[in-house]
Amino acid sequence: MNIVVLAGGISTERDVSLISGQKIYQAIKGNGHHAVLLDVFLGYEGDISHIFEDDINWEAQVSGIKETNPDIEKVKAMRPDWEKNFFGPNVIAICQKADVVFMALHGENGENGKIQACFDLMGITYTGTDYVSSALSMDKGLTKDIFRQYGVPTPQGFRLKKGEKEPEEVTFPCIVKACCGGSSVGVSIAGNEEEYEAAKAEAFKYDKEAVVEQYIKGREFSIGLLEGKALPIIEIAPKQGFYDYKNKYQAGSTVETCPADLTPEQTKQMQAYAEKGFAALRLKNYARLDFMMGENGDMYCLEANTLPGMTPTSLLPQEAAAIGISYEQLCEKLIAISLKK
Incomplete structure (x- = not known):
């Protein structure tokens, strides 16, 4: 089969996604498939006529996972037009050529259902669950x-919008997490009021809403x-x-x-x-x-x-x-x- 391994993106889990994508790419190539390892955000600007047969070093874009989150602003700067179109050059066209797209994306824009909904509209087959269950x-x-x-x-808790007053008293210790984050980014344990305020600030770096739940x-x-x-x-x-x-x-x-x-x-x-x-x-x-x-x-x-x-x-x-x-x-x-x- 012709398979696109879709990875990268601009979520805080970008590096994890690229390493997942590389591992998957190596495995399916070893299984005899024609494969492309494609960064959903950066795309590919070369000729795509014979994209699955061309000898391209797709793994060159992948580096090891660092201990800290990736520099997403640096990635965005590589594509000044990104606000007009999330997908990088030729991403959709290459995915349409594939028998299946292996979703190696993580975090926002990979797991929130938006790409899945887009692929459904375009008749692109992909791995994983559909857009509704992704969003939920x-x-x-x-x-x-x-x-x-x-x-x-599930642990007791509540959701909290930035700038909103807590709907109930907070009991310590508690967990504070970004509502739509992943890989434990924006997640903190708070043992007192001071730590709680710091935990909220950390969560709100990544989302407009947070979840506060019992530890x-x-x-x-x-x-x-x-x-x-x-x-x-x-x-x-x-x-x-x-x-x-x-x-x-x-x-x-x-x-x-x-x-x-x-x-x-x-x-x-x-x-x-x-x-x-x-x-x-x-x-x-x-x-x-x-x-x-x-x-x-x-x-x-x-x-x-x-x-x-x-x-x-x-x-x-x-x-x-x-x-x-x-x-x-x-x-x-x-x-x-x-x-x-």
């Missing part, structure tokens, strides 16, 4: 409302799902602090155990909640849901990730490997189940 899952406040409605336990002290888990069925659970234990941007993407920063050390009953219950959350958000094909387990054993679903990371240290590939699915096989499976829709 991107909004953490709305996700929590849906979880509650469908009986999926759950305990163990952290994540569950990938393929076609709505839960994979083995992975436990995440950062060596320092919480599972923030640095701990997610710097090798050796976190101890990850899959399958997680849970009783059979706990495993069954958490996987059931994950499958229920997947269905409640109307997710399709594949996704990943994150959980906390309190010290008393209570489980809480935090959020859904509609395009899980596919870097060498990402969780979904580790969970698939636990049941004998290699990275290359996982890429093929994600393509196959997405082509069914």
Whole structure:
């Protein structure tokens, strides 16, 4: 098949996306497909007549993930016309030539449903869920409302617009996060009023709304799902602090155990909640849901990730490997189940 791996963009998760894209590109090339690794924002300005046959070094644009967020303003400066058209040169035309577009995008404009809606209108086949479930899952406040409605336990909390007064008293410690962020960018733990104000300021750097929720002290888990069925659970234990941007993407920063050390009953219950959350958000094909387990054993679903990371240290590939699915096989499976829709 001719496959475009779409990555990059201008979200705070740009670097993660490019590394995911590179890994996917290498895998599907190794599987015998013709592939293009395309930055959705920067595009490609060369001749696209034989884009899938041309010998182009697509990986030259990819660098390692740094400990800090990428310089998005620097990226935007590379395309002065970007406000008129989010898509870089020839992006749509190249995607229209593909049998399928493998979505390796993360964060805003990759997981909020806008690109998916555009592709639907243009008849472009892509991996992952559709635009409606993408939009629902991107909004953490709305996700929590849906979880509650469908009986999926989630931490208590509220959403807050910038400049608005809190609708209820804040209990410390608490978590403050950007409403539509990802990779734990704009997420802070606040133990007092001073830290809370700083946490709000940090969240509002990335979004006009924030979610404030109870802090759950305990163990952290994540569950990938393929076609709505839960994979083995992975436990995440950062060596320092919480599972923030640095701990997610710097090798050796976190101890990850899959399958997680849970009783059979706990495993069954958490996987059931994950499958229920997947269905409640109307997710399709594949996704990943994150959980906390309190010290008393209570489980809480935090959020859904509609395009899980596919870097060498990402969780979904580790969970698939636990049941004998290699990275290359996982890429093929994600393509196959997405082509069914």
